[in-house]
Amino acid sequence: MTATATRLAPSAPSLEPMVQLVSADLDRVNQVILDRMTSDIPLIPQLAGHLIAGGGKRMRPMLTLASALLLDYQGTHHHVLAAAVEFIHTATLLHDDVVDGSDLRRGRRTANIIWGNPASVLVGDFLFSRSFQLMVEAGSLKVLDILSNASAVIAEGEVNQLTAARQVTLTEDRYLTIIDAKTAALFAAACRIAAVVADRSEAEEQALDAYGRNLGIAFQLVDDAIDYVSDAGTMGKDAGDDFREGKMTLPVILAYARGSDEDSRFWKDAVEGRRTSDEDFAHAIELVRRTKAVDDTLARARHYGSLAIEAIARFPASPAKAAMIEAVEFAVARAY
Amino acid sequence: MTATATRLAPSAPSLEPMVQLVSADLDRVNQVILDRMTSDIPLIPQLAGHLIAGGGKRMRPMLTLASALLLDYQGTHHHVLAAAVEFIHTATLLHDDVVDGSDLRRGRRTANIIWGNPASVLVGDFLFSRSFQLMVEAGSLKVLDILSNASAVIAEGEVNQLTAARQVTLTEDRYLTIIDAKTAALFAAACRIAAVVADRSEAEEQALDAYGRNLGIAFQLVDDAIDYVSDAGTMGKDAGDDFREGKMTLPVILAYARGSDEDSRFWKDAVEGRRTSDEDFAHAIELVRRTKAVDDTLARARHYGSLAIEAIARFPASPAKAAMIEAVEFAVARAY
Numbered sequence: 064m065t066a067t068a069t070r071l072a073p074s075a076p077s078l079e080p081m082v083q084l085v086s087a088d089l090d091r092v093n094q095v096i097l098d099r100m101t102s103d104i105p106l107i108p109q110l111a112g113h114l115i116a117g118g119g120k121r122m123r124p125m126l127t128l129a130s131a132l133l134l135d136y137q138g139t140h141h142h143v144l145a146a147a148v149e150f151i152h153t154a155t156l157l158h159d160d161v162v163d164g165s166d167l168r169r170g171r172r173t174a175n176i177i178w179g180n181p182a183s184v185l186v187g188d189f190l191f192s193r194s195f196q197l198m199v200e201a202g203s204l205k206v207l208d209i210l211s212n213a214s215a216v217i218a219e220g221e222v223n224q225l226t227a228a229r230q231v232t233l234t235e236d237r238y239l240t241i242i243d244a245k246t247a248a249l250f251a252a253a254c255r256i257a258a259v260v261a262d263r264s265e266a267e268e269q270a271l272d273a274y275g276r277n278l279g280i281a282f283q284l285v286d287d288a289i290d291y292v293s294d295a296g297t298m299g300k301d302a303g304d305d306f307r308e309g310k311m312t313l314p315v316i317l318a319y320a321r322g323s324d325e326d327s328r329f330w331k332d333a334v335e336g337r338r339t340s341d342e343d344f345a346h347a348i349e350l351v352r353r354t355k356a357v358d359d360t361l362a363r364a365r366h367y368g369s370l371a372i373e374a375i376a377r378f379p380a381s382p383a384k385a386a387m388i389e390a391v392e393f394a395v396a397r398a399y
Numbered sequence: 400m401t402a403t404a405t406r407l408a409p410s411a412p413s414l415e416p417m418v419q420l421v422s423a424d425l426d427r428v429n430q431v432i433l434d435r436m437t438s439d440i441p442l443i444p445q446l447a448g449h450l451i452a453g454g455g456k457r458m459r460p461m462l463t464l465a466s467a468l469l470l471d472y473q474g475t476h477h478h479v480l481a482a483a484v485e486f487i488h489t490a491t492l493l494h495d496d497v498v499d500g501s502d503l504r505r506g507r508r509t510a511n512i513i514w515g516n517p518a519s520v521l522v523g524d525f526l527f528s529r530s531f532q533l534m535v536e537a538g539s540l541k542v543l544d545i546l547s548n549a550s551a552v553i554a555e556g557e558v559n560q561l562t563a564a565r566q567v568t569l570t571e572d573r574y575l576t577i578i579d580a581k582t583a584a585l586f587a588a589a590c591r592i593a594a595v596v597a598d599r600s601e602a603e604e605q606a607l608d609a610y611g612r613n614l615g616i617a618f619q620l621v622d623d624a625i626d627y628v629s630d631a632g633t634m635g636k637d638a639g640d641d642f643r644e645g646k647m648t649l650p651v652i653l654a655y656a657r658g659s660d661e662d663s664r665f666w667k668d669a670v671e672g673r674r675t676s677d678e679d680f681a682h683a684i685e686l687v688r689r690t691k692a693v694d695d696t697l698a699r700a701r702h703y704g705s706l707a708i709e710a711i712a713r714f715p716a717s718p719a720k721a722a723m724i725e726a727v728e729f730a731v732a733r734a735y
């Protein structure tokens with residue numbers, strides 16, 4: 064297995080081994096999710112169900128489950144906690160779509176478009192509260208500490224991103240701080256809590272935290288890169304979405320820093336919302352290619368992917384470990 | 400003191416005894432609030448501080464503190480928990496103002512008007528997460544259970560209210576369900592958690608829960624009545640706000656049920672947003688007076704006030720008990 068740990072991007076890495084591995088556990092988690100998004104107020108399961116049933120990969124709960132398998136955890140608390148993690152994630156998506164005014168997610172109309180912003184805000188609050196109820200049921204103050212910290216960090220990251228919006232001068236450093244908070248923190252917590260319920264050492268907690276965090280950063284960077292890869296239609300998002308919304312992501316940060324004065328003016332116009340046409344997007348792709356901005360975004364993703372794999376080197380070889388390694392390889396290979 | 404327990408609405412009941420009673424504790428709570436709404440992202444303390452420093456009475460944290468004094472609790476966990484309760488309340492207000500599109504609260508511009516809806520949603524999420532971090536610090540899973548349940552109930556109540564919005568046929572029963580959830584649940588939890596940290600019996604927990612819950616309902620009903628009392632300018636809200644927003648409150652429910660067919664049409668038009676002028680509001684006041692809808696709303700508030708006072712009858716006489724009784728009398732006397 065040590066050979067595998069240093070091998071990145073084999074011919075066709077896949078999420079399938081992890082999906083297979085956690086399949087039975089994930090059925091239990093999905094049952095908890097369905098049971099606990101019910102309410103006497105019909106709009107709540109309607110709206111929550113639209114997003115929860117709407118084609119998400121359950122990446123975060125899968126990480127909790129895979130981490131528990133890695134540690135050979137024999138209890139059942141991880142099912143409830145994986146559902147809590149998914150509820151936090153879903154609440155965040157509902158509020159994100161309100162904040163961004165998004166109208167499509169995973170190819171479907173967003174809840175805020177169908178039911179309005181007020182309903183999305185309030186059902187998000189409900190799911191967020193429900194997630195804490197689930198954590199209380201699992202009975203671990205330490206898990207509550209980890210997930211309440213993660214939630215606060217996510218919200219801080221979202222506010223940080225909001226205050227940085229449409230600023231072409233955003234630095235790579237601040238950008239990494241933002242994605243560390245808004246994406247990687249929940250990946251890290253999802254993995255870490257498995258070590259807590261399995262009553263493992265602080266070092267093992269930290270190892271799983273590092274695995275999740277680095278995977279989360281790699282995942283987000285590849286997502287950012289995909290937006291500038293024109294044949295990315297099968298990847299769950301459409302190329303150009305970020306560009307048309309003027310989002311500052313790493314490809315833009317790198318291309319802006321490396322371009323000519325004329326290029327800089329183009330990016331400033333784009334980020335400030337004055338260049339959103341198909342021709343503008345074609346020009347943007349040309350610029351990120353010329354400056355190797357996508358290549359280097361993906362190189363950074365591979366770097367964080369390597370860190371994720373290294374983080375779990377201490378654990379003995381097992382199907383769970385192999386699946387977790389291949390999940391990283393899949394994450395960083397998605398854009399090729 | 401037993402005589403006091405059955406006396407309602409004396410000449411000039413006041414919140415002052417409770418304010419005096421908890422003054423030193425509330426200073427500690429305010430310090431926790433200030434310390435814990437900080438963040439590296441400057442917008443968070445700016446926006447949160449606008450609302451938290453903006454003239455709120457700290458009613459809910461005061462109830463936690465007064466309840467702890469009633470029980471002669473000697474620890475310090477109640478300071479952190481009272482701050483957690485205020486954070487939940489503040490998060491709810493931030494999201495409420497987004498949901499209602501409000502532009503004024505307590506006579507000041509709302510955060511959503513100054514900083515926009517996205518910032519209000521996300522800072523609300525931050526405060527909500529922070530409140531759970533504070534609860535974890537206090538270290539009681541039972542408190543976490545109570546406050547996560549209350550939060551879920553509040554969100555459900557808000558969604559229930561949203562789906563009932565602008566429906567003139569709303570029943571008194573459903574209306575009470577809504578205010579029980581969106582207002583009374585947090586009053587109840589704020590009081591109950593004092594019994595938990597003081598390690599008192601389930602019966603004492605329930606007594607304080609009932610005190611807070613009934614006070615919360617009374618409080619909300621009086622708030623609803625004040626909107627139709629034209630000289631209510633000093634009460635922290637302007638008369639007619641609810642009317643102009645087409646809000647279904649108990650005075651409207653009663654006046655609608657008791658009015659002529661012509662009156663019913665007027666109320667339908669008003670609730671559906673087609674009657675918002677000063678003349679319309681004057682006519683509405685005339686109708687609620689004629690049908691005794693405000694009188695009976697206040698009578699119901701006194702009923703719930705009596706239940707609140709009865710709920711704490713079991714506790715021995717003390718300055719805390721006297722202050723808690725007078726707080727109820729103040730709450731139900733505000734509209735006179």
